[in-house]
Amino acid sequence: MNSPSSSTNRACHPWVAQVAVVTEVRQEIESVATYRLRLRDAEIARQYRFQPGQFNMLYVPGCGESAISHSGPSENDGHDLWHTVRFVGRVTDSIAKLNVGDHLGVRGPFGTAWPLEACKQRDVVVMSGGLGLAPLRPMLYALMAKRSEFGRVVLLHGARTPETILYPEELSQWQAQGIEVELTVDRADGEWAGNVGVVPLLLDRLPDLRPAQTEVVTCGPEIMMHFSAISALKRGIPETSIWLSMERNMQCAAGLCGHCQWGPLFVCKDGPVFRYDRIRTLLKVRDL
Amino acid sequence: MTATPEQLTIAAKSLWLDKKEFQSFLNVLREGGYQIIGPRIEQGAIVYGPVDRVEDFPLGWTDEQAPGLYRLKKRDDDALFGYAVGPHSWKRFLFPPQLDMMRSKKVGAGWDMEPVPVETVKYAFLGVRACELSAIEVQDRVFLNSTFPDEYYQQRRRDSLIIAVNCTMAAATCFCTSMDSGPRCRTGYDLALTELIDGYVVEVGSVQGATLIERLALPTVAAVQEERAEVARRQAVEQIQRVLDREHVQSTLKQRLNHVHWDDVAARCLSCANCTMVCPTCFCSSVEDVTMLVDQEVVRQRRWDSCFNFDFSHVSGGPVRDQTRSRYRQWLTHKLTTWVDQFGTSGCVGCGRCITWCPVGIDLTKESVILCSEAGLDKPQDSPL
Ligand SMILES: Cc1cc2nc3c(=O)[nH]c(=O)nc-3n(C[C@H](O)[C@H](O)[C@H](O)COP(=O)(O)OP(=O)(O)OC[C@H]3O[C@@H](n4cnc5c(N)ncnc54)[C@H](O)[C@@H]3O)c2cc1C
Ligand code: SF4
Ligand code: SF4
Numbered sequence: 001m002n003s004p005s006s007s008t009n010r011a012c013h014p015w016v017a018q019v020a021v022v023t024e025v026r027q028e029i030e031s032v033a034t035y036r037l038r039l040r041d042a043e044i045a046r047q048y049r050f051q052p053g054q055f056n057m058l059y060v061p062g063c064g065e066s067a068i069s070h071s072g073p074s075e076n077d078g079h080d081l082w083h084t085v086r087f088v089g090r091v092t093d094s095i096a097k098l099n100v101g102d103h104l105g106v107r108g109p110f111g112t113a114w115p116l117e118a119c120k121q122r123d124v125v126v127m128s129g130g131l132g133l134a135p136l137r138p139m140l141y142a143l144m145a146k147r148s149e150f151g152r153v154v155l156l157h158g159a160r161t162p163e164t165i166l167y168p169e170e171l172s173q174w175q176a177q178g179i180e181v182e183l184t185v186d187r188a189d190g191e192w193a194g195n196v197g198v199v200p201l202l203l204d205r206l207p208d209l210r211p212a213q214t215e216v217v218t219c220g221p222e223i224m225m226h227f228s229a230i231s232a233l234k235r236g237i238p239e240t241s242i243w244l245s246m247e248r249n250m251q252c253a254a255g256l257c258g259h260c261q262w263g264p265l266f267v268c269k270d271g272p273v274f275r276y277d278r279i280r281t282l283l284k285v286r287d288l
Numbered sequence: 289m290t291a292t293p294e295q296l297t298i299a300a301k302s303l304w305l306d307k308k309e310f311q312s313f314l315n316v317l318r319e320g321g322y323q324i325i326g327p328r329i330e331q332g333a334i335v336y337g338p339v340d341r342v343e344d345f346p347l348g349w350t351d352e353q354a355p356g357l358y359r360l361k362k363r364d365d366d367a368l369f370g371y372a373v374g375p376h377s378w379k380r381f382l383f384p385p386q387l388d389m390m391r392s393k394k395v396g397a398g399w400d401m402e403p404v405p406v407e408t409v410k411y412a413f414l415g416v417r418a419c420e421l422s423a424i425e426v427q428d429r430v431f432l433n434s435t436f437p438d439e440y441y442q443q444r445r446r447d448s449l450i451i452a453v454n455c456t457m458a459a460a461t462c463f464c465t466s467m468d469s470g471p472r473c474r475t476g477y478d479l480a481l482t483e484l485i486d487g488y489v490v491e492v493g494s495v496q497g498a499t500l501i502e503r504l505a506l507p508t509v510a511a512v513q514e515e516r517a518e519v520a521r522r523q524a525v526e527q528i529q530r531v532l533d534r535e536h537v538q539s540t541l542k543q544r545l546n547h548v549h550w551d552d553v554a555a556r557c558l559s560c561a562n563c564t565m566v567c568p569t570c571f572c573s574s575v576e577d578v579t580m581l582v583d584q585e586v587v588r589q590r591r592w593d594s595c596f597n598f599d600f601s602h603v604s605g606g607p608v609r610d611q612t613r614s615r616y617r618q619w620l621t622h623k624l625t626t627w628v629d630q631f632g633t634s635g636c637v638g639c640g641r642c643i644t645w646c647p648v649g650i651d652l653t654k655e656s657v658i659l660c661s662e663a664g665l666d667k668p669q670d671s672p673l
Contacts (some may be wrong), residue, residue, distance in 0.1 A: 014436035015389040015575070015588065016403045062398055062579050063390040079463040088604050103398035249602050251575050251593075258572030258593070259600060261622065264629035270437070274568040285545055287614030 014254035017059045017105025018044055020081070022098050029164050031087045032131065033096065034071060037106060039078035048078030051113035053245060053273045057253050058083060059105030063094035067250045067268075069135035070109065074142055081106070084134035084166070110253040110274040114139040115243055119215045123151040125206070127228045129199050129220025133166045135245055135272075136219050144177045151213060154180045154206065158199035158224070160184055162192045182206075199224055200231035203248035211236035217273075219245040226283055229276050242276035263288055269283045303506040304513055307490040310368070310369070311342050314501050322412035322449055325381055327369070332360060334374040336381070341389065353459035353640065356649030369415055369483045372459035373639050377568030378413050378420055379427060382444050389575065390588040394475060404587070406440045412449040415476065418470030419462075421452055422637040423568035425476060429631040450475035454461035461640030463530040463653060469637040471524040482517040489517040497508060532653045533660075534634065536623075540660040541625050545617065546655045548664040553655055554613035556648050561594035563650075564619065569627075569635050570594070595619050620652060620659075638652040 024036040041047035050056075055069040062171045072082025087096040098104060116139070124143060128136050143153050155174065159165040162185055171181050182202050184195035195202065201222070203209075214237050225244040232242050248260035248267040260267035263282045265274075282288060305313060307656035317324050318340065326339035327346050334346045345368040352359045354373065363370050376555050388404040414422075429443065431438040455471040464470030467555075473480045476498030481488040490507050492498045509517075566571040574593040593600060595618045609615045627635030636652070643651045658664070 013403050015590070017390065017401050019399055019401050021398075059588075061394075061401075062577055064577055065575070067310040105392070105401050112339070138653070181581070233528075247603055248608065249600070251573065255434060256431065256436065256438060256571070257574065258595065260576070261595075261626075263621075285597065285610050285654070287611060288545075288618075 006112040014107070014252060016055070017065075018078075018108045019103050020078075020106045020270075022100050022102045022104065023080070024054060025098070025100060028084060028166060031096075032084060032166070033087075034082055034084040035095070035098070036072070037081045037083065037104070039053060039081070040103075044178065045078030048109075050074055050081075050109035050138075052116065052142050053114035053135060054109040054111050056081070056083065056106050056108030057110070057250070057270065058085075058091075058095060059107065059284075060091060060094040060098070060107065064091045065105070065107075065251075066091040067096070067110075067247075067253060069245075069272075071134040071181070071215045072141075073138045073145075075139045075145070084131065084137075085130050111267055112269075112271055114217050114245075114273055115275075116142055116214065118241075119143070120149055121151065123210055123214040124215045125203065125209075125214055125232075126153070126155045127157075127199050127203065127216060127218040127220070127225075128155070129224040130160065130164070131166065132218070132220030132224070132245075132256075133157055136217065137167065139217060140179065144174065144179065147178050152208075152210075153178065154182065156182050156184075156199055156206070158184045158186070158202070158220070161187050162194075163187055169241070182195065198227065200227040203228065203231040203235060206235075209235055209237075212238075215241045215243070217243045217279070222247070222283075229280075229283075239277035239280065240275060243273055244276065244279075245272045246274060246279075247272065301492070302509040302514065303490040303492070303501060304509040305490050305504070305506055307485075307487045309504065309506075310488075312504060314340065314342070316500055317412045317414070317449070317451075320449075320500050320502075322410050324412045324414055326414035327371070327374070329360065331672075333358060334360070334371050335376040336374075336378065336413075336415075342368070344618070345369075350457070351459060352459075353461045354645050354649075355461070355642045355651045356646055358644050362608045365485055367483055367485075369481070370457065370566075372455065372457065372462060373417055373420070373641060375566050375641065376643055377566070377639075377641070378416060378424060379568050379571075381411055381413070381644045382424070382441050382448075383427065383431065383438075383571065384440075385442060385592045386589045388578075388587045389590050392586045392588075406443050408443060408447065410447045410449070411444065412451060414451045414453075414500060416450050416452045416473075417455055418452070418473045418641075419464040419467070419637040419639040420568055421450070421473055421476040422464075422467070422469035423639065424450075426569045426633055426635065426637065427571060429633060430569075431605075433631075449479075449500070450477045451497075452480040452493075454480060454482040454517075455519050455524040456483060458524045458527040459640060459644070461530065461643040462638065463532055463640060464638040465525065465528050465533055466530070466653075467634060467636055467638035468534070471528070472521060482521060484513065484516055484520060487513075489513055491583050493567050517574060530640070530653050532638065532656060534666075537624050537656045537660055538634070541621055541656065544659050544665070545621070546665070547659050549655070549658045550570040550613045550617050552658075553650060554611065557612050557616050557650055558647060559596045559598070559612045559615055560647060561596040562647060564594040564596060565592065566641040566645045568639060568641070569623075569637065573598070574600075595622070595626045621657065623652070 020037040071084040251257035
């Protein structure tokens with residue numbers, strides 16, 4: 001026999017989901033809901049840990065699986081996992097049909113996390129577009145949980161219209177807990193007195209920015225993150241202080257299926273959170 | 289694998305297996321509990337499948353290959369291994385085209401989910417070429433050197449016996465010499481054969497191999513047989529005409545992502561995925577649900593997929609690589625450059641299958657020369673990968 005070199009350092013089956021029970025469904029905005037899930041196996045639930053920025057594969061038997069980020073507090077273990085889902089296709093539409101008490105499968109957590117350590121004692125600018133706020137919410141919770149360990153924290157969030165701003169009732173709570181919140185929309189209605197325009201504009205105009213002391217974390221459509229990074233660079237924030245979360249097709253989330261390849265990287269395991277300087281050149285190549 | 293002193297002494301002595309004894313050799317493998325997988329003729333090609341008897345082998349047949357061309361031809365002897373490589377590779381036994389990964393059973397209003405247990409099978413892979421030994425090592429890095437090692441692959445790999453065969457001829461599509469992967473089998477086998485007209489020179493590469501072959505009580509090979517085997521092996525080296533400048537392509541191709549020649553290849557490529565299906569290192573897969581018994585049970589089934597398939601890179605806005613150009617570019621740059629970044633080895637072992645089985649005869653050795661040339665560059669490129 002040949003002894004292939006193997007490093008079995010995790011006795012976990014990458015392809016097998018754990019059964020989870022839906023404990024709450026919260027309608028957010030149109031076609032978006034947040035699901036609270038409890039892993040059915042109490043021991044596995046107790047051991048489950050994740051970091052802000054990581055994601056799970058959510059599975060509906062007979063329909064398939066989707067990568068969905070954690071959107072809840074990272075102090076939670078597997079008894080209370082939160083996922084905010086937009087219903088856009090086969091799998092997510094079947095998630096939309098789930099009610100409290102229903103089962104689905106959960107594999108994870110997978111992927112890299114937001115750079116909480118690198119943010120310690122520094123200012124943090126959180127830039128999100130649309131549903132991109134969901135993967136950043138655990139980061140915001142973590143910043144609030146140890147608020148004194150971080151400098152100024154600013155959330156710059158953009159949505160298409162005022163009605164599609166995610167988590168509206170939480171925003172004022174966050175402000176109360178020391179987070180500056182700036183909102184913008186692509187299209188305003190009669191009521192809206194706030195900003196109109198894209199998210200990077202908010203950074204262009206952000207007063208009292210201390211570029212050398214600031215970390216920028218951003219999640220949203222690729223084009224929005226691209227321009228957010230450019231705005232950050234223009235404001236003098238170094239490449240090594242800009243972080244973004246990429247989205248690609250994922251089947252396994254374990255670096256085995258090949259779908260999420262992006263140049264030399266696997267978005268599922270080298271990402272989804274990347275530091276800008278490591279992917280700057282990749283972002284510029286069309287259809288990579 | 290580092291050889292123990294014991295193995296070194298085994299390996300030092302090659303043995304002689306007379307042609308008449310080949311059936312006994314097969315019997316010894318079978319008695320050792322192995323299911324023998326070897327070459328056989330199916331649908332006009334030499335493929336890998338179960339073999340038990342000498343008559344199952346492609347006795348006296350060879351393959352003629354060229355870009356977009358594969359043909360079986362009669363040899364003027366009755367060699368069992370007188371061909372190069374066919375459309376199959378051993379990956380179909382270690383990483384099967386379809387595999388059930390997980391089962392969900394309906395219980396009341398909910399579900400139970402459990403892994404599909406891996407059945408143990410002991411294969412003896414008989415007729416593994418040098419480039420294929422390399423390909424297996426490449427896939428070891430993908431499936432075993434991972435945070436999440438693939439259990440199925442691991443079991444089959446651990447329990448399988450590898451009987452390599454040194455090439456004594458090469459196809460016109462072979463370029464293992466460029467990829468440093470052949471034609472001589474160097475490591476990674478339990479036994480290695482060199483076929484001569486009257487028998488086989490047998491080299492022993494592991495304790496398992498030694499233990500099995502001991503049962504035949506074979507004589508040590510005579511010096512003249514050794515010499516004949518060396519001549520036969522040299523013949524393969526001399527026949528290899530195709531070249532790929534591995535290191536040059538590896539470093540240059542990354543800087544050619546906007547070369548106009550990608551459009552030229554894209555105009556010919558059918559995006560049929562044949563090249564990825566026959567490649568012994570390609571590992572991409574998708575997972576789909578297969579529903580049994582009207583929703584009472586659902587199986588997650590992993591299937592080979594290909595970066596040439598339109599939906600492969602699908603995200604909400606549509607496929608990221610929505611053109612043949614970007615899909616071919618993904619495939620070639622992955623094989624020859626980014627694979628090295630990911631796994632520390634080239635993703636190409638120079639077996640030539642993708643050249644032979646491409647319906648329009650696209651030849652990566654030729655395309656990569658043009659793509660790496662300065663001519664056709666719009667403007668100087670920075671290094672995007
Ligand atoms: C790391 C990561 C985190 C994500 N986090 C969230 C989140 O928190 N909330 C949320 O609503 N969505 C999130 N997404 C996007 C979500 O995975 C897709 O919207 C979802 O897979 C669409 O599947 P579908 O079957 O409903 O759509 P269809 O368009 O019918 O998709 C068919 C298949 O394509 C694949 N696919 C389609 N779109 C995507 C996509 N954008 N990314 C990856 N694969 C895709 C899936 O494998 C799916 O099975 C995330 C994606 C990634 C990669
Ligand atoms: S890329 Fe082509 S020549 Fe290289 S290993 Fe794959 S099939 Fe063989
Ligand atoms: S290169 Fe040839 S085999 Fe590969 S997808 Fe294109 S046409 Fe098919």
